[in-house]
Every structure is written in C-alpha cells, then in structure tokens.
Amino acid sequence: MLPNRSRLSVLVFLLPPLLLYCVAVLFPIVQSMFLSFFSWNGISDMEFVGLANYVRMLTADDIFWRSFFNALGYLAICLVLQLGGALLVASLLTSMRRGRELIKTLYLLPAVISTVAIAFLFVRIYSIEPVGLLNQLLHWIGLGALERPWLSDINTVLTAVSAPEGWRFTGLYMLIIYAALLSVPQELEEAARLDGASRWQLFTKIRFPHIMPVWITTTIMATTYGLRGFDIPYLMTNGGPGQSSELLTTYMYKTAFSSTDFGYASTIAVFIVVECLVAVGLILFLLKRKADA
Incomplete structure (x- = not known):
C-alpha cells in the first residue's frame, strides 16, 4: 500500500535496529541452542552429547526444578506488585487535581536507579543486625514478634527478593x-x-476494555522481564539460603561461570527462551479471549 519511495525509507530506518536485534538477541539464542547439544567447559574441545543435557535438566536435576518453581513464585509476586500497583496508581492519578507530576516522578524514579543501589538499599531495609527499616517499623507498631532476618529465612526470602523488582x-x-x-x-x-453507572462499572465496562491492548502489551513486558529477572536476586542473596531464592537465571549464570559447564547452562538458557515464548502465547490467548467474550 506504500509507494516505492516510502517503502525504501521504511527499509532504511528499520534495517539498523533489525541488524542490531539480530546480533544482540537472535544470534545469542541460536548460539545457545547450538551449545546445548555439547559438553564444554569453555577451554577444552567441545564434546557432542546430543539431548543428554535436556534429559539431565528435565529428569535428573532437582535444583533446576526448584529454580523453576521459585521463578514462577517470583513472577507472580512481581506481576501483582507491578501491574496491580500500576493500575491502582494510574486510576488514582486520573482523579487527582493537583500533584500529578510529583506523584509520577516519585513512582518513576526507581526505574532509573542502578539495580546495585536498589539491591543494597533493600538489604539494609531487611537487615536484622543492625536493625533495618522494616523490622524497626514492625517494632514501632507493636508487631515485634514478626521481626526476622528476611533474607536468611527460607519462608520469606523469595518474597523479600521479589519486592524490590516489583517496586x-x-x-x-x-x-x-x-x-x-x-x-x-x-x-x-x-x-x-x-445512566447511573458506578465508579466500578465505569472502570470495568468502559475504561478497562478500552485500554485492553495496552494492558496486554504491559502484561507481556512485565512477564518476560520477570522470567528473566536476575540482577537484584543475585546481588541480594546469590540464590540462598540453600536454593530458597534460586531462579533459573541465577542458576544458569552459576552453572556457566562457577561450574564452567557452558553446555548445560546453554540448555537452561534455551528453556528460559521457550518459557518466555509460552508465557507470551498464553497471555495473548487468555486476554484476547476475555476481550472477545
């Protein structure tokens, strides 16, 4: 439908980012798929093992499955905080008369702060000795019995490392x-x-259906970022205690650079890519089906 000159202009502007995407994203994925069929420590010759790495991952690696379920829990917490919090704050902003710009700036600041700074900030917040902000607040409001080492307790550590990513x-x-x-x-x-519609009916019948395409896109972004979350959990706990906060990404990293098993780490990387694709497909199917209902 575009004239030849317009098509050429589109091609000229699309080609550089497309090449960059192929080099930075597609090529590493293809390379990981290739390495997943080999046993390689990064120095010696690669040994072809076929599907052995995949069989080991799916049938003989308890840490992998622990990391997988941790990653799902991490994702669920991140989605609730990110999408639920974002929708709530955005809805409140539409009814505010003053202070919108200030609120938007304050909420957007964490996205531009270094992840290292965020990780160390929350380590101090969760600290038990010296007493961190969270435990101090619990003490002030009379809930001192709930004070605990949040990053050392296997029952709370996954939630504790998920909250900073959500925030x-x-x-x-x-x-x-x-x-x-x-x-x-x-x-x-x-x-x-x-017609007498309540605020809830106004939101569910008019506002939310209207923003459904944006909601789908935002959900996909949050889901893929959550499944690929690495830096904050790694910096805060390094997957510990035990494997209580081990994610697929941190397990893949340690398999590659601590155990120097690049073939098996590539297998985990391929699984993460497939997991993201399946998640995106499910989101598109469920939300579009709900939108068409």
Missing part, C-alpha cells in the same frame, strides 16, 4: 497505563454517569 518497575507501567487511561473518550464516561 522498581511499578512506576514505568503506571506511566504506560496512565497514558492509556487518558485516551478513554470522555463522552463515553459522561454518558455512563448519566
């Missing part, structure tokens, strides 16, 4: 959803109010 990106998704809410036609909302 970090809430502002980014809030901004996206807020922009989508501003695009909702005001005449539709006014007509619904005249």
Whole structure:
C-alpha cells in the first residue's frame, strides 16, 4: 500500500535496529541452542552429547526444578506488585487535581536507579543486625514478634527478593497505563454517569476494555522481564539460603561461570527462551479471549 519511495525509507530506518536485534538477541539464542547439544567447559574441545543435557535438566536435576518453581513464585509476586500497583496508581492519578507530576516522578524514579543501589538499599531495609527499616517499623507498631532476618529465612526470602523488582518497575507501567487511561473518550464516561453507572462499572465496562491492548502489551513486558529477572536476586542473596531464592537465571549464570559447564547452562538458557515464548502465547490467548467474550 506504500509507494516505492516510502517503502525504501521504511527499509532504511528499520534495517539498523533489525541488524542490531539480530546480533544482540537472535544470534545469542541460536548460539545457545547450538551449545546445548555439547559438553564444554569453555577451554577444552567441545564434546557432542546430543539431548543428554535436556534429559539431565528435565529428569535428573532437582535444583533446576526448584529454580523453576521459585521463578514462577517470583513472577507472580512481581506481576501483582507491578501491574496491580500500576493500575491502582494510574486510576488514582486520573482523579487527582493537583500533584500529578510529583506523584509520577516519585513512582518513576526507581526505574532509573542502578539495580546495585536498589539491591543494597533493600538489604539494609531487611537487615536484622543492625536493625533495618522494616523490622524497626514492625517494632514501632507493636508487631515485634514478626521481626526476622528476611533474607536468611527460607519462608520469606523469595518474597523479600521479589519486592524490590516489583517496586522498581511499578512506576514505568503506571506511566504506560496512565497514558492509556487518558485516551478513554470522555463522552463515553459522561454518558455512563448519566445512566447511573458506578465508579466500578465505569472502570470495568468502559475504561478497562478500552485500554485492553495496552494492558496486554504491559502484561507481556512485565512477564518476560520477570522470567528473566536476575540482577537484584543475585546481588541480594546469590540464590540462598540453600536454593530458597534460586531462579533459573541465577542458576544458569552459576552453572556457566562457577561450574564452567557452558553446555548445560546453554540448555537452561534455551528453556528460559521457550518459557518466555509460552508465557507470551498464553497471555495473548487468555486476554484476547476475555476481550472477545
């Protein structure tokens, strides 16, 4: 439908980022798929093992499965904090008369702060000795019995390392959803109010269906980022105590650079890619099915 000159212009502008994407994303994926069929320590000659790495991963590696279920828990907590928090704050912003810019700036700040700084900040917040902010607050409000070493307790460590990741990106998704809410036609909302619609009905019947395409995109972004989460959990606990906060990404990293088993680490990397693709497919299927219902 575009004239030849326009098609050429589009091609010229798309080619550089497409080449960069192929070099930075597609090539490493293909290389990981290739290495997953070999046993290699990074120095000696590669030994072809076929599907042995995949069989080992799926049938004989308890740490892999522990990491997989930890990753699902980590993802669930991140999605609740990021998408739930973003939708709540964005909805509140649309009804605010003053202070919108300040609130948006405060919520967006964590997204531009170094992950190292965020990790060390939350390590201090969770600290038991010296007493961190969280335990101090529990003491002040009379809940001192709940004080604990949050990063050393196997029952709380996964939630503790998930919260900083959720807090970090809430502002980014809030901004996206807020922009989508501003695009909702005001005449539709006014007509619904005249018909006696409550605020809940206004949101569920008009606002949310209107922003559904943006919600799907945001959910995909949050899900893929959550499944690939690495830096904050690694910096805070390094997967410990035991494997209580071990994720597939941290396990893959340690397998490659601590155990120098690059073939098996590549197998885990391929699984993470497949996991992300399956998650995106499920999200598209479920949300589009709900939107069409």
